[in-house]
Amino acid sequence: MNQAEREIRRRLTxxxxxxxxxxxxxLMPNVDPQKVIGVRMPQLRRLAKEIMQNDPDLAEDFxxxxxxxYYDEDNMHGVILCGRNDFAQCIAEIERFLPYxxxxxxxxxIKPKTFEKHRDQLLPHIELWIASDHxxxxxFGIKMLMDYYLKENFEIxxxxxxxxxxxxxxxxxxxxxxxxxxxxxxxxxxxxxxxxEPRLDPWxxxxxxxxxxxxxxxxxxxKAYLKTLKREKEGKAKCF
Numbered sequence: 001m002n003q004a005e006r007e008i009r010r011r012l013t014x015x016x017x018x019x020x021x022x023x024x025x026x027l028m029p030n031v032d033p034q035k036v037i038g039v040r041m042p043q044l045r046r047l048a049k050e051i052m053q054n055d056p057d058l059a060e061d062f063x064x065x066x067x068x069x070y071y072d073e074d075n076m077h078g079v080i081l082c083g084r085n086d087f088a089q090c091i092a093e094i095e096r097f098l099p100y101x102x103x104x105x106x107x108x109x110i111k112p113k114t115f116e117k118h119r120d121q122l123l124p125h126i127e128l129w130i131a132s133d134h135x136x137x138x139x140f141g142i143k144m145l146m147d148y149y150l151k152e153n154f155e156i157x158x159x160x161x162x163x164x165x166x167x168x169x170x171x172x173x174x175x176x177x178x179x180x181x182x183x184x185x186x187x188x189x190x191x192x193x194x195x196x197e198p199r200l201d202p203w204x205x206x207x208x209x210x211x212x213x214x215x216x217x218x219x220x221x222x223k224a225y226l227k228t229l230k231r232e233k234e235g236k237a238k239c240f
Contacts, residue, residue, distance in 0.1 A: 002061055002062075002064070002065045003061070004058050004059075004060075004061030004062040004064075004065065005061075005062055005065045005068065005073065007058060008051070008058070008062050008073065008076060009037075009070065009073065011047055012037050012039050012044070012047070012070070012072050012073065012076065013037055015039045015040075015043045015044070015047065016037050016038050016039060017038050017039065017040055018038055019038075020038045020039075020040050021033070021036050021037065021038025022038075024036055024038065024071075024105070027105065028071075028103045028104070028105060030102075030103065031071060031102065031103045035069065035070055035071050036070070036071045036072065037070055037071070037072040038072070039072045039075075041075070041109070044072065044075055044076060044079065045079055047076070048076055048079040048080055048083075049083075051080075052080060052083055059080050062076070062077070062080070063077060063080060063081075063093065066096070066097065066100055067100040068100070071103065071105075071106065074100070074101065074102075074103075074106045075105075075106055075109065077097060078097070078106055078109055078110040079109070081093055081094060081097065081110065081112060082110060082111060082112050082113065083113070084112060084114060085113075085114055086114070087114045087115070087117070087118045087121060090112050090114050090115075091121075091122075091125055094110070094112070095125070098129070098134070098136065098137045098140060099134055099137065101136040101137075101140070102136065103136070104136070104139065104171045104174075106136075107136040107139050107140050107143070107171075108139075108143060110140065111147055115144065115147075115148060116148060119148055119149065119153060122144065122148065125141075126141045126144050126145060126161075127141075127161065128141075129141030129144070130142060130161055130162075130165060135167070135169040135171055135172055136171070138165060138167065138169075138172050138175075139171055139172055139175045142162055142165070142172075142175045142176060142179050143175060143179075145158050145161065145162060145179065146178065146179045146182055146183075150179075150182060150183055150186050150187065151186055154183075154186070154187050154190070156190055159180075159183060159187075159190070159191050159194060162176055162179050162180070163176075163180075163194055163199045163200060166201075173201075173203060173204045173207070174207065176200065176204050176208070177200075177204050177205075177207035177208040177210075177211060178208075178211060179208075180194060180195070180200065180204075180208040180212075181207075181208045181209075181210075181211030181212040181214075181215065182211075182215075184208070184212045184215075184218060184222075184226070185212065185215045185217035185218055186217070188218075188222060195208065195209065195226065195229050196229060198229070198231070202231035202232075205229070205230075205231055206230050206231055209226045209227065209229060209230055212226055213226055213227065
């Protein structure tokens with residue numbers, strides 16, 4: 001542990017909320033509670049902004065010290081990376097960080113602003129992430145397709161990429177389900193065949209339908225039809 005991590009941990013600990021820690025731990029059953037300090041995200045983001053503005057060297061030294069032993073430190077790392085403006089630098093640091101992510105919450109909060117301006121350059125990296133054997137690297141790749149390529153930038157080959165993922169990991173399959181539920185909200189006609197044929201395993205398909213019918217973007221008629229496409233046999237994804 002370097003001096004920067006020691007200082008940031010001190011500041012994070014000063015913001016600890018034990019009731020929030022308990023709440024977070026219930027949402028992340030695969031994370032050791034001893035690794036969770038319990039800092040609410042708005043406070044963590046404010047602290048990260050303050051450090052980046054007033055002490056950028058501290059932020060850089062902190063990023064250099066991986067792995068971090070605390071969940072909240074991983075979140076701080078992710079927030080700092082989201083503020084990177086240089087695409088090449090951001091990608092390099094994201095790829096260095098991804099293997100250390102061990103939970104869905106840290107994975108899902110990372111959404112670098114610079115990615116939106118460099119979608120063409122981002123796609124080859126997404127393809128590599130989705131082909132990874134690391135649960136949260138795969139999940140991150142799928143989420144990037146959902147965040148940046150599901151509206152005006154949508155192409156059917158992106159849905160093919162997600163449908164082609166096969167995993168026993170619960171947090172991968174939940175992200176696949178989330179992707180297709182969101183895709184049904186924005187690209188219903190294009191992605192409906194993935195549910196009708198079907199292209200997803202039964203467990204993931206049923207989760208995607210469940211999430212889709214909870215969306216206000218899906219019409220009552222569409223929801224009624226999706227319910228008829230639920231599969232009878234649901235396997236159980238492993239929670240890791």
